[in-house]
Amino acid sequence: MIVLYHNAASTCSQKVRLVLAEKGLEYESRSVDLIGGGQHDPEYVKLNPKHVVPTIAHDGGVFIESTLINEYLDDAFPKPALRPAAAAGRHAMRLWTTRIDELHPNAGIITYGIGTRPMLMTRSAEEIDAHVSQIPDAARREQRRSVIAHGVKAPEFAGAVRAFTKVLDAMEQSLSQHPWLAGDQFTLAEAAALPYVLRLDHLAMTPFIEARPKVADWYARVQARPSFDAAIRSQLPQPIIDMFRKNGAAVFADVEASLRT
């Protein structure tokens, strides 16, 4: 039995849920409340010393780091294969999963700066500080503090939006050459990239996707798969999506303007 410690809205959790769904693997779900600080619970930190989701427990082992969990799942449950058979294709796939890992910190910046910030601003400074001060990595902690304080005006914000458009541009180029990011088949690269494109959509940055026809088409194809229903659509609470979209629409002009700074 696979036990999955995850959060409905977390990009890295979505990556792993997509792979579990593509492979038709059942799992016992343990939801971690990221706003409530469940990731800092000492019992959870024993499993995941980085204080992040997801984590899986399987076959007596504990596995962390979403990209490596997905490689693990394809090693442990090879069918259907979610990695290309050829070495060059596998390298192309891993370049994508690495590129998305590098993009990941920017997702935290735009999510907290646009989506979560208005809700957090209703809390007291002490509550926010108690939440942020538990992030173990100092650089990530200070960045989170800055983004909650300054939103789209935070010094980190424009660079984060540019990191996203750079990845979208690279996706557009790859998808002009073959139907999926790493070639002719749906791979771990799709599972890696989807949650980040979805996040842009949820933060009302949908025009960024629509401006790139190959990405828009890919996004529609990924959403049409049963795995999207199982891993994301059926799990993500509509009130969170509605809140993200509303908050995103309110600052979209600033988000677009940040690209011109």
Added chain:
Amino acid sequence: MIVLYHNAASTCSQKVRLVLAEKGLEYESRSVDLIGGGQHDPEYVKLNPKHVVPTIAHDGGVFIESTLINEYLDDAFPKPALRPAAAAGRHAMRLWTTRIDELHPNAGIITYGIGTRPMLMTRSAEEIDAHVSQIPDAARREQRRSVIAHGVKAPEFAGAVRAFTKVLDAMEQSLSQHPWLAGDQFTLAEAAALPYVLRLDHLAMTPFIEARPKVADWYARVQARPSFDAAIRSQLPQPIIDMFRKNGAAVFADVEASLRT
């Protein structure tokens, strides 16, 4: 035929050369002069848009990112296997290669802050600026500038030394459980970690290694392999090692003190 674009002293090049040697693979060597700026040559940048070494060309393809090159080599040339056979072992190995990837920026800080700086300080400010200004990533560029300017007193320095001791501590713990980092066999985890332990040694931080008996034993065993001779000992110019050791010895008291800040 494999063509390898690399540099004798670069940690990431050493990682790939160790794997080539373990597999007994021949390659055509193209040395990239990192101090002379060969990594910024427009022809090289077409192969490696990140302006870094190594890159390999093989079978009509171009492959970048040392960790992914090593996975590629084990996919394309499966014997001898440098990844564990079991899924859990592969995950353990990839946690190590990822951890070393995360350590990597800190190697640049200690190498430039201790080893290369005295030589660079004999150059004009214009020459140094011309060198640094070609680094494409803004954060990496400013960090390089800071470390060259301030050496062991740079604000980034103490954190970099601590990142190394944290990895050494984790190695000591893993190696207390099994002979190699990811289990019972030499894997890509060894190839990933060795260049960074070697760098500490070359920068006269050898006592950091000796203080951890399991790491010291592992370091001796890795150096005793024929791959170390082929990939590193025979390629690394002794004058560079001598310069690094001399510069390291001169600031070792400051390096140790930085751990207490």
